[in-house]
Amino acid sequence: xxxxxxxxxxxxxxxxxxxxxxxxxxxxxxxxxxxxxxxxxxxxxxxxxxxxxxxxxxxxxxxxxxxxxxxxxxxxxxxxxxxxxxxxxxxxxxxxxxxxxxxxxxxxxxxxxxxxxxxxxxxxxxxxxxxxxxxxxxxxxxxxxxxxxxxxxxxxxxxxxxxxxxxxxxxxxxxxxxxxxxxxxxxxxxxxxxxxxxxxxxxxxxxxxxxxxxxxxxxxxxxxxxxxxxxxxxxxxxxxxxxxxxxxxxxxxxxxxxxxxxxxxxxxxxxxxxxxxxxxxxxxxxxxxxxxxxxxxxxxxxxxxxxxxxxxxxxxxxxxxxxxxxxxxxxxxxxxxxxxxxxxxxxxxxxxxxxxxxxxxxxxxxxxxxxxxxxxxxxxxxxxxxxxxxxxxxxxxxxxxxxxxxxxxxxxxxxxxxxxxxxxxxxxxxxxxxxxxxxxxxxxxxxxxxxxxxxxxxxxx
Amino acid sequence: xxxxxxxxxxxxxxxxxxxxxxxxxxxxxxxxxxxxxxxxxxxxxxxxxxxxxxxxxxxxxxxxxxxxxxxxxxxxxxxxxxxxxxxxxxxxxxxxxxxxxxxxxxxxxxxxxxxxxxxxxxxxxxxxxxxxxxxxxxxxxxxxxxxxxxxxxxxxxxxxxxxxxxxxxxxxxxxxxxxxxxxxxxxxxxxxxxxxxxxxxxxxxxxxxxxxxxxxxxxxxxxxxxxxxxxxxxxxxxxxxxxxxxxxxxxxxxxxxxxxxxxxxxxxxxxxxxxxxxxxxxxxxxxxxxxxxxxxxxxxxxxxxxxxxxxxxxxxxxxxxxxxxxxxxxxxxxxxxxxxxxxxxxxxxxxxxxxxxxxxxxxxxxxxxxxxxxxxxxxxxxxxxxxxxxxxxxxxxxxxxxxxxxxxxxxxxxxxxxxxxxxxxxxxxxxxxxxxxxxxxxxxxxxxxxxxxxxxxxxxxxxxxxxxxxxxxxxxxxxxxxxxxxxxxxxxxxxxxxxxxxxxxxxxxxxxxxxxxxxxxxxxxxxxx
Numbered sequence: 001x002x003x004x005x006x007x008x009x010x011x012x013x014x015x016x017x018x019x020x021x022x023x024x025x026x027x028x029x030x031x032x033x034x035x036x037x038x039x040x041x042x043x044x045x046x047x048x049x050x051x052x053x054x055x056x057x058x059x060x061x062x063x064x065x066x067x068x069x070x071x072x073x074x075x076x077x078x079x080x081x082x083x084x085x086x087x088x089x090x091x092x093x094x095x096x097x098x099x100x101x102x103x104x105x106x107x108x109x110x111x112x113x114x115x116x117x118x119x120x121x122x123x124x125x126x127x128x129x130x131x132x133x134x135x136x137x138x139x140x141x142x143x144x145x146x147x148x149x150x151x152x153x154x155x156x157x158x159x160x161x162x163x164x165x166x167x168x169x170x171x172x173x174x175x176x177x178x179x180x181x182x183x184x185x186x187x188x189x190x191x192x193x194x195x196x197x198x199x200x201x202x203x204x205x206x207x208x209x210x211x212x213x214x215x216x217x218x219x220x221x222x223x224x225x226x227x228x229x230x231x232x233x234x235x236x237x238x239x240x241x242x243x244x245x246x247x248x249x250x251x252x253x254x255x256x257x258x259x260x261x262x263x264x265x266x267x268x269x270x271x272x273x274x275x276x277x278x279x280x281x282x283x284x285x286x287x288x289x290x291x292x293x294x295x296x297x298x299x300x301x302x303x304x305x306x307x308x309x310x311x312x313x314x315x316x317x318x319x320x321x322x323x324x325x326x327x328x329x330x331x332x333x334x335x336x337x338x339x340x341x342x343x344x345x346x347x348x349x350x351x352x353x354x355x356x357x358x359x360x361x362x363x364x365x366x367x368x369x370x371x372x373x374x375x376x377x378x379x380x381x382x383x384x385x386x387x388x389x390x391x392x393x394x395x396x397x398x399x400x401x402x403x404x405x406x407x408x409x410x411x412x413x414x415x416x417x418x419x420x421x422x423x424x425x426x427x428x429x430x431x432x433x434x435x436x437x438x439x440x441x442x443x444x445x446x447x448x449x450x451x452x453x454x455x456x457x458x459x460x461x
Numbered sequence: 462x463x464x465x466x467x468x469x470x471x472x473x474x475x476x477x478x479x480x481x482x483x484x485x486x487x488x489x490x491x492x493x494x495x496x497x498x499x500x501x502x503x504x505x506x507x508x509x510x511x512x513x514x515x516x517x518x519x520x521x522x523x524x525x526x527x528x529x530x531x532x533x534x535x536x537x538x539x540x541x542x543x544x545x546x547x548x549x550x551x552x553x554x555x556x557x558x559x560x561x562x563x564x565x566x567x568x569x570x571x572x573x574x575x576x577x578x579x580x581x582x583x584x585x586x587x588x589x590x591x592x593x594x595x596x597x598x599x600x601x602x603x604x605x606x607x608x609x610x611x612x613x614x615x616x617x618x619x620x621x622x623x624x625x626x627x628x629x630x631x632x633x634x635x636x637x638x639x640x641x642x643x644x645x646x647x648x649x650x651x652x653x654x655x656x657x658x659x660x661x662x663x664x665x666x667x668x669x670x671x672x673x674x675x676x677x678x679x680x681x682x683x684x685x686x687x688x689x690x691x692x693x694x695x696x697x698x699x700x701x702x703x704x705x706x707x708x709x710x711x712x713x714x715x716x717x718x719x720x721x722x723x724x725x726x727x728x729x730x731x732x733x734x735x736x737x738x739x740x741x742x743x744x745x746x747x748x749x750x751x752x753x754x755x756x757x758x759x760x761x762x763x764x765x766x767x768x769x770x771x772x773x774x775x776x777x778x779x780x781x782x783x784x785x786x787x788x789x790x791x792x793x794x795x796x797x798x799x800x801x802x803x804x805x806x807x808x809x810x811x812x813x814x815x816x817x818x819x820x821x822x823x824x825x826x827x828x829x830x831x832x833x834x835x836x837x838x839x840x841x842x843x844x845x846x847x848x849x850x851x852x853x854x855x856x857x858x859x860x861x862x863x864x865x866x867x868x869x870x871x872x873x874x875x876x877x878x879x880x881x882x883x884x885x886x887x888x889x890x891x892x893x894x895x896x897x898x899x900x901x902x903x904x905x906x907x908x909x910x911x912x913x914x915x916x917x918x919x920x921x922x923x924x925x926x927x928x929x930x931x932x933x934x935x936x937x938x939x940x941x942x943x944x945x946x947x948x949x950x951x952x953x954x955x956x957x958x959x960x961x962x963x964x965x966x967x968x969x970x971x972x973x974x975x976x977x978x979x980x981x982x983x984x985x986x987x988x989x990x
Contacts, residue, residue, distance in 0.1 A: 003848045004564050005855050006934035012855075015862050015935060019878075024854040027861065030704035030878060031736050041734045043606045046845030049568045056839055060577025062592030065585030072582045075826060080502055084533050092551040093544035096565050097760040101557070102902065102912050103975075104968040107486075108547025109760035112540065115489050115529075118985040123526050128984050131761065134618035137826040145661075165826050172779070172822035176629055176662040220520050248512055250522055263826065273593050274583030274827025275618065276763030288982075294761065298989065299978035301970040302963075306485055311978040317621070318653035318917075322666040327657035330619035330751065330766075334759025344489050344529050344536050350500030352525040359515040360507050383517050400586050412584040445506035 003046060066271075068409035069447050073387050073438025074216065074417060075136055075163055075263045076271055079244070079354065080442055085268045085345055089338040099294075099330070103309040104301075109333060110308035113296045116340040123246050124260035124282035125253025131294040131310075132336040133279030133328060136263030137169040140210065140240055142281060142292040142326055143259045144170060147208025147236035148179055149290055149325055150258075155180045157206040159191040160424030161215025162240055164417040182206070185424035189219035189379025189389070193229055210238040213252055214245055216417075217425065217436065218362075218387035219379050227256035236287070243267065243280060245386050247355030259283045268342030269335050278335035291315065292326035354441045358386040361439035361448060368452035369437075374459055378414075378426070378434050387438045389414065389426075393459050396435040402458040408451055410458075411437040483969055486542045489529040490986050499533035546969040547760070548911050554933050554941060558882045558914035558926025559652070559700060561730050561752035566843065569756065569836035578835050583827040587813050593831065594783040594812030600838045601783075607849065608724075608746045609739025610769035614778045615834055616825040620727060621654040623747030623766030624694070626779065628662030629821045630745055630770060631692050631721050633777040637819060640719065642691035648677050650700045650918040652727060664691055671920055675701040675875040677711060686714055692721035697741065698728045698880035700918040700926075702860065712742025721745060721774075729753045730930070731857055731881035734850030744771045754837040765833040779824045780816035855931035856881040859938055863927055866942045870949045874921050882928035885913075886921055896952035896961055898923040901945070903972060906965040908944040 007015075012024070021027065028036070070078035093108060100106030113131045120129035133139045144156050158167060160183050167183060174181050184191050191211060211226045223239065230237035238259045239252035244266045246252075252260045264278030265271075283291060289312070297311035317324040346354060366388055369375050374393035392399050396413035403410035414426055414434030422431035439448070512521060531539070548555070555562035573579065581593055601613045617623035628645070635642050645664040647655050649671055656666045667685050672678040676699065693715050697705045705711065715722055724743040730753045738746045750756045751764035758764065770778065844852060857880050864873060864883040872886040887898040902912035902925070914926040929938055951957045965971065983989050 003844055003851060004566055004932050005851060006932065007855055007858075011935045012858065015858055019858075019861050019865055024858065027854060027857045027878070028704075028732075028735050030706055030880075031732070032706065032709060035709065035736045035740050037734060037736055037740070040850060041606055041846030043603050043846040044842075046843055046848040049566075049843060052839050052842045053568060053571065055842065056572045056596075056835065057575065057577075059592040059596045060575040062595060063577045063581050063590055065582055065589035066576050066580030068585075068589065070582060072584050074584055076583050078582070082501065084499070084537060088537065088540040090570070091541070091544045092757075093547040093549045094760055095570075095757045096550040097547055098555065098557055098560050098562055098758045098911075099761040101914070102548070102906060103973040104903070104965050104970055105548035105906050105911065106760070107969045108543040108545070111486065111488070111546070112543055113761075114984075115986070118488075118490065118987060119528055121985050121987070122528070127988060134622060134762075134830075135826040137823075138618070138622070163826070165823055168823040169825070172629065172824055173625070173661070175632060175821070176625065178663060220517070246522075247526060248516055248522055249520055251526075270579040270832065271582045272579050273581045273590070273831035275825070275830040276765075276833060277826065288984075295984055297978040298983035299974045299981070301974065302972045305970055307970040307973045309973045309975050309978045311975070311982065311984075313975075313979075316653075317657035320657070321653050322656035322660045324653070324657040324660070327621040327625060327654050327661055328619075329621045329654050330749075330758070330764040331762040332618075332759070333761030334757075334763060337760065340489070341536070341540055344499075344531060344539070345533070346500050346528065347493075347498055347530045348525050348528045349498055349530070350502075351528060353500070353502065356512055356515070357502065357505065357507070359512070360510050361505070363510060363515055364507050383520070385516060397586070401588065404586060404589060409582060409585055409589075416584060441502055441505070443505065443507075444503065448507065 065409060068404060068407055070409045071411050071437050071439065071451060072409045074412045074436055076274065077266045077438055077440050078271065078442055079266045079440050081268050082345060085338065085341050088341045089268060094334060094337050100310060103307065107308060109337065110296050112337045112340050113333060114298060114308050116336045117296060119340060119343045120280055121282050123243055124241065125251030126260055126282040127285050128288055128291065129282040130291055131296055132331045132333060133281055133293055134332060135275065135277040135279050136163065136261065137166040139261035139279035139281045140166045141169055141173050143238045143261045144179060144208055145177065145325055146259060146287060146290045146292065147238055150236050150287060151207030151234060153205060153207030154178060155182060155204055155206045156208045156210065157182050157184055158210045159184050159212060159215065160186050161191055161212045161217060161219065161221060162210055163216040164423060183424045189217050189382040190221050193225065205233045206235045208236045208238055210240065212240045214242055214385055217379055217389040218384035219382045223252065223255035242386065244355055244358060247351040248359060248385065258287060264335065264339050267339035269338055276332055276335055278332050278339060289315065290325060293328045293331055357441035358439060361443050362386055362388060365437065365439050365448050365451065368448060369455055372456045372459060378430055387436060390435045390437060391430060391433050392435050395432050399435060399458045403454050406454040408454050411435045486539065486546065488986055489531060489539055492531050492535050492539060493529040495530055497530045497532055499531060499536055553909055554937050555911040556913050556927045556929045556941065557911055558928040559727055561928060561930060563755055563930040564932035565755050565757040566840060569839045572835050572839040573832045579832060587810050591810060591812050596835060596838060597783040598785050598812060600834055603841050604748060604767060605769055607733065608769045609737030610746055611772040612775045612778060613767050613769035614782060615767045615829040616779045617766040617768055618825060618830050619762060619764040620747055620749045620766045621658060622824065623768045624654055624658035625661050626768050626824050627723050627745040627747055628658055628664065630774050630777050632662060633819065633821050634721065634774055635691055642689055644690050646685055646690060646693040648695065648699065650920050651694065652700065652725065655694045655725060675703045676705050676707060679707055679710065682711065683714060686718045688718050690718055690720045692723055694723040694725055696725035696728050698731050701875055701884050702879040702882040703875055704880055708741045727752060728881060731853055733853040734846060735853050739771065744774060750833055750837040755840045756833045756836040763830045763833055765830040776818045777821050778817045779822060780820040781814035782817065783812060784815040786811060786813050852931050859929040859931060859933060862938055863929060863942060867945060870946050871925065882926060884918065884921055885925040885927060887923040887925060890949055890952060891923055894952040895958045898925050900961040901925060901948055903964040904948045904961050905944060907967045910941055910944060
């Protein structure tokens, strides 16, 4: 009998006796007998930890993806996570705490989140950041909820350069919110916004306009044009920014974004088969009262000492209930704390250096693979910094399978994101032949050369 | 010790209060010195082009993002000191009602750190992620066994995300039948996420009052039911810690008008292996793996909020879903041996992705909080079906022991056997001594315990919602009860109230000025004046 229950049999008997009961079954007297599970749960009996570890170890060993040199990205990146970040982020005081409902005994998490909010806000070039959302997609959904509420209009213009999965989430949740999501197509990797910037039909006019920077194909969009468009329509400008590329690119807040969202996984969080990740959310002071999720603020205690507490609580679901604009409660605090540690480790020069090294690796690989017969850039000459989309002569899924045999995770097939029919970002043909390749600071020149050689072989045979 | 617990010497008396630091810790930005670094990156040999050769001028950042500049040693000191200013389950008992703050087994940390799980990219091809797909399918099977449902999605990242997913599933179901329903019923004792999720799901909330026994008022329920009702959201046991004894009648009544029953799994810990939501008549169930299945809550998250459904809702689940593929590669009969031999030469994928026929679509960037799922599976396998049942028994035993022990000291608004948590109230104490639930909570922090949930559920005045969980020993329960009794007794003494109002004095900071935080609003270091 292996478990974590401290009670001895004697103690159980004594406690039952104190309650005037003879057996544990009597504890459930309120449950109608007809409903009770006869014969117990239809599953195996418990097994000791070493056996469980062996089983989970076998499952882990049945995966191969982690043994491949990673060139896959699409929002989930293989960045350096040093031992010091792993050690601090796995401290059990952070790991095994609940939401900081009692600030007097939660200053550790609260201050770490306050520091996270500060660093994220600086990264975005905006004054406020929340304490995290589930992932990039949920941050975008919340941004659209904020934008439509602020503008009082249900229509949203979303660049097709936004990650296809994020757009798919927007479509799912729009069925409940009633938002009208208009996906604006790309041309050679950047958004082809409607030429007419006049407000026109107010009902069809967007309450929010969403653009990626860089977008999911790695391309740099014209943020000034989006700001002008948002001004023309009185819309909220939402930028989905790559937080690592932000280390080398102009700040979205500086370019006029009202809301900046992003996927924070690159800051110290494991690839982990897609989660838990970290939704980043920043906004202007003007939008503060509509900020979704938790916000930590600085204050003082009764003795005047500096202290931190979750604030503007009246926005949240447990107080506002059906009038709340967001239902988020549990978020991704541990990933936010992890990001604070990782950004503390990187510091001013480290973040810039990581971004620069990603751009260098991307440039190097781009030149190497474009020398291969039949491999072309999918987005023409549009500048890219940390990720690039290629058109391969064979279906990208075939290329990926072949390169896996050579030890490389070659990238992400675009049709795995968009579906075989493509979408506003790529045609069906390009979806099937499109390969999205990410280069992080961890890739060496030898790995880049090896990748190019393997790709050459994969597309020739 | 009043026959309450066995040998009072056994088990010892640990105290967590003195372990937490009292000195203010500067922010990382105040520890920063220009030019100090701790980062070290791989030697790559990639040509060192300058930024202006790589990024067009109009897109290039002119100044680096200003972050803190600290040494690795200072980084470690800072976050270690912060960790000493944080209460946690590992430090002491955490009887926070509705949150199921049980011990988080360390073996699950080891599992989540396995490179074969933690190092897997979510978009890797199917042939390279067979272990992950098998893991999720196995977890789906055991959770369906626990809940009595047909299938589950693991995309929702937390309970609230699961709620909204469940409501969208209900909407898709009604839509498929050409029915447009506008209302969802919620008891007045429900968690705040329920009504908020209903609104985001495009429905209107109809609140159902509780009766004098703390359960759904059946008359009010029947009065609210018509064909405009899409469904009802319930947690059972409810937030008062009471089992809804009329659940069969509730299910019948809701189903009769064509509505669906949604089970909020926040309180599932009480009924593991005893009764299943599916058998009670529920159609949609979300589970909080970070409560019931012991995955650590990380100071506010991550959680995981998988949603399990009955057969008629399976085709609407979010996709893609991990699935065991049809056994087309496993021939039967005399040819099997030969087939097996050729399979060994070219391994086939036994697991893959499927998209349900009428899927509501994606609700997560990828596949949900996968590493949390791995932890939950490890926890479940250690316990097995028999162990999960014991979990429920001990959780309910502990809560009832506290209920009986404290019933002379605090009000017990619904004084009958509870399930995994007991809702006490300080209303009499407040009337007699001025001591409020908030004061009790703050005094308890001084005693080395985390506070219960206070002022919830909203239907109880001065509520103290206590959920000890099954992993606290009888000795710890006794210490908790004695602390609560001491706090109540002190309040009646001269100066007692002043002492309570000054609490907590042994914690890293004293009572925090929340009004000032909202009024002056300092959300970042840069907005300090």
